[in-house]
Amino acid sequence: xxxxxxxxxxxxxxxSSTIVETLKSASAQTIRDIEIIVIDDGSTDESAxxxxxxxxxxxxxxxxxxxxxxxxASRNRGMTEARGSLIAFLDSDDLWDxxxxxxxxxxFEADPSLGLSFSVARIMRADGQDTGQISRPKLHDLTPAExxxxxxxxxxxxxxVRRATLDEAGLFDTSLRRAEDQEWLFRVALTKWKIEGxxxxxxxxxxxxxxxxxxxxxxxxxxEEMLAKARRLNPALVDQHGxxxxxxxxxxxxxxxxxxxxxxxxxxxYVIRALREGPAIILLEPKQTLATxxxxxxxxxxYLFNIMRKA
Numbered sequence: 091x092x093x094x095x096x097x098x099x100x101x102x103x104x105x106s107s108t109i110v111e112t113l114k115s116a117s118a119q120t121i122r123d124i125e126i127i128v129i130d131d132g133s134t135d136e137s138a139x140x141x142x143x144x145x146x147x148x149x150x151x152x153x154x155x156x157x158x159x160x161x162x163a164s165r166n167r168g169m170t171e172a173r174g175s176l177i178a179f180l181d182s183d184d185l186w187d188x189x190x191x192x193x194x195x196x197x198f199e200a201d202p203s204l205g206l207s208f209s210v211a212r213i214m215r216a217d218g219q220d221t222g223q224i225s226r227p228k229l230h231d232l233t234p235a236e237x238x239x240x241x242x243x244x245x246x247x248x249x250x251v252r253r254a255t256l257d258e259a260g261l262f263d264t265s266l267r268r269a270e271d272q273e274w275l276f277r278v279a280l281t282k283w284k285i286e287g288x289x290x291x292x293x294x295x296x297x298x299x300x301x302x303x304x305x306x307x308x309x310x311x312x313x314e315e316m317l318a319k320a321r322r323l324n325p326a327l328v329d330q331h332g333x334x335x336x337x338x339x340x341x342x343x344x345x346x347x348x349x350x351x352x353x354x355x356x357x358x359x360y361v362i363r364a365l366r367e368g369p370a371i372i373l374l375e376p377k378q379t380l381a382t383x384x385x386x387x388x389x390x391x392x393y394l395f396n397i398m399r400k401a
Contacts, residue, residue, distance in 0.1 A: 095123040099168030103131040105182035115185040120192045126151040132158030162262035184247035185294040194250040205255030205283020208243040211295040229287035234279040238335035241272045245295040255283040268312035337368030357386035
């Protein structure tokens with residue numbers, strides 16, 4: 091069989107309501123030299139059967155079934171099954187624009203030192219409606235220290251990685267239930283390969299209120315676990331940047347408490363913790379920090395909340 095340029099890895103678990111739309115967005119790519127690998131992670135609904143039916147009209151699709159092991163294990167299985175020189179991740183409820191892979195292909199061709207390329211993401215609600223929001227990450231000159239504090243890629247569905255980079259950085263850590271993508275990005279950033287983003291929003295990322303990212307205390311626990319793993323890899327770097335990374339994470343949780351939970355009390359709790367953990371954050375990132383602080387403590391500051399959402 092001819093080796094495809096791109097391998098698309100789609101982890102799938104009980105995703106019967108969204109998987110067809112996701113597969114259609116993969117099939118519709120302007121670059122045709124692809125394989126689509128769906129890892130069904132022990133679904134208890136009709137997801138696997140739906141994918142199998144779709145494969146009857148999409149010869150580039152391969153369904154792999156496994157016992158339930160989690161999303162990281164599914165991505166790892168997909169990467170070991172992949173034959174392409176470029177590997178793209180797509181979650182089973184997210185969508186790509188048709189030019190997504192073509193855009194990243196051009197970026198890799200233009201820069202042999204580029205190891206991981208990502209797209210800015212549009213945010214959509216659980217029902218698939220566009221919220222009008224897009225992610226605004228830093229796109230260039232990303233460092234391992236920055237990966238401690240944030241995931242600039244927003245979603246794994248926005249990531250395309252060169253196989254040579256993957257060989258050096260390794261697979262996802264299956265012991266992490268959350269922050270597994272951030273810990274993996276930290277390892278990628280420690281390699282010689284560059285991580286850079288593209289400013290065109292070519293990914294639609296579905297946010298679910300009831301998803302893993304809605305449990306704020308568990309998110310912080312996972313962040314601390316990720317930070318501990320990063321410390322074992324590079325203790326000097328974490329000693330230098332860990333406090334600010336923790337403050338940024340706590341500030342993010344304050345913002346999320348306002349967005350998702352609409353809880354001013356929870357937002358206040360997290361923003362105060364952020365300032366205690368790394369007070370220098372107010373000098374390093376005054377716009378984001380002050381906007382979060384005021385939105386948490388001053389009722390009715392909707393315009394500041396809008397600033398905060400865009401920061």
